[in-house]
Amino acid sequence: MELIVAKYNYWIYVVLMMIGFYAMIGKRNLVKKLIGMNIFQTAIILLFISAGVKHGSKIPIVDKYEVLEKGVDVATIVNPLPHVLMLTAIVVGIAVTGVALAILLRIYREYGTLEEDEILEKLGK
């Protein structure tokens, strides 16, 4: 129990990831699959971001001249690198979602539906 409470961020990431995975594999609607993929990516973003957390620390914006003079105590500021990485990952995620939505639009125009089984049925004919 203590293990779950103390590391709840990691548990949430695992649960979110499994939800996303389930949606990608279990759902028959293509939009739901795409949203599942987004949830999957969000889980990883949460993992990275929660790795940068330090309790009681400040935002990582510091006075350049002060730092050059005295240096900086890294224990007092949040690690900014995971945030920067995840900004990039969010951009990548949005790009993938955008492309996927455009593809879905083409699929909808072609088959008139986004339900996977209905599309497969139409293809079977």
Place this chain on the structure above:
Amino acid sequence: MSASNLHMYVMAVPLLTAMFVNLFGRRSDTVIATMTIGSLAFSSIASIAVLANVLEVGRISYVAGNWRAPFGIELVVDPLSAVMLALISVIALLASFSTLKSVGQELPGRGHQFFALYLILISGLMGLVLTGDAFNLYVMLEITSITSYGLIAMGKGRAPLASFNYVIMGSVGACFYLLGVAYLYLMTGTLNMADLAQILPTIGGGAAVATALGFMLVGLWVKMAFFPLHGWLPNAYSLAPTGVALVAAPLMTKVTIYLMVRIMFWVFSADFLFIEHALAQSGIVWAASIAIISGSVMALGQRDLKKMLTYIIVAEVGYMVGGVWLANSTGLTGAVLHIVNDSLMTLCLFLAVAAIVYKLGGSEFDRLQGIYRKMPITMAAFTVGAFSMIGVPPTAGFFSKWYLILGGVEAGHWEYVIALVLSSLINAVLFFRIIEIGYFFKDENDHGHEKLEEAPLAMQAPLLISAAALIVIGLSSGPLVESIIKLALPAGF
């Protein structure tokens, strides 16, 4: 431009040209052709210069934005990545002549969109082999994937559906890789590959590090279509416009195998992989053997030449993954040599398919009747590619397969050796069936005399060059291995 940053230009020139192709290519196809071929020709020449330089002086690193490594992103070129860089640019250049023709026919008026994505895809692939940063690798992986999603969806009929399938599978693969990077970052606090390689042995091989490796490998296996994670590949490559398959089939899976080698030996170490996880190692060789057989057997069931070749790609991925995981120098030499040879022979076969599709409108077996009389030059080159795929000496395919088999024997992995031999036999059946249909069957609609219907010169010339290259590389395999491939192998092999 100097010797230390030339490799950056190799990647940057196609990327910048992509923007201009989209802007100015609307007017005429000549502009697109000039820009595409011009930029790729520059990349080819420059990348060969880089290769020659790197073989002489060794690893060259370029620090992007003057943020020194390990804090900034490094673009590193060592013998292995220089070989890959030259391979990518030369293959892209050869393929683009044919692609220009086939896009002109299949997607009239959309050339500027197609070639903008095409050039970004190629510079993304170059970025993959150049980057020295584990997170940057993820970004490059997604650049290549997103552009190929778009390119594949440009195809007709079921192509958008195949592309959507690839989006879901490909994103899962990339996410798994990113998850592996997350674990590595949590354990070490760095993302630079050279830095990771120094820190990892000092923190010991805990469960978290092994998990990181596992996630990264699974992610890359999805991207390279390693059986049974290959589901997206056959449809995506066979339904895409022919021009996409021309560059994606020879390059995408092979570059991902390079990434696996890079992560395995330049981030983790051979000791960590093969001594501490010996069980996983032999499990993966088994999985590769199963992949080889399944890919070949699935290829037997196809009635379309393009689709048959895509299943052969799935089998070939098994060859290389197995070769890398044999854990001996012969197997690894074979795998690296096979990356080069397999991309050339896949290129050769797909160039032939592109010429066939250009002339006949499709590549179903029924259409191929009497094709040897209609397109003798194309089919002669196709036959060379097919022999190389089967592994007939003196074509290139024989020599890398020979190394792989020797490596399998040396490691005592007989299942892998048997899989290789069986797959060669199945390949022989597959290609002799094509030769039989094309040479001996007569087109029923065509009575008596069949006219010569060769593809245009722009499609034939690269095809003939690639076929000749297969024989030349085959004959010079010995010196090639000694002077280039041996240098490209990780330290200790």
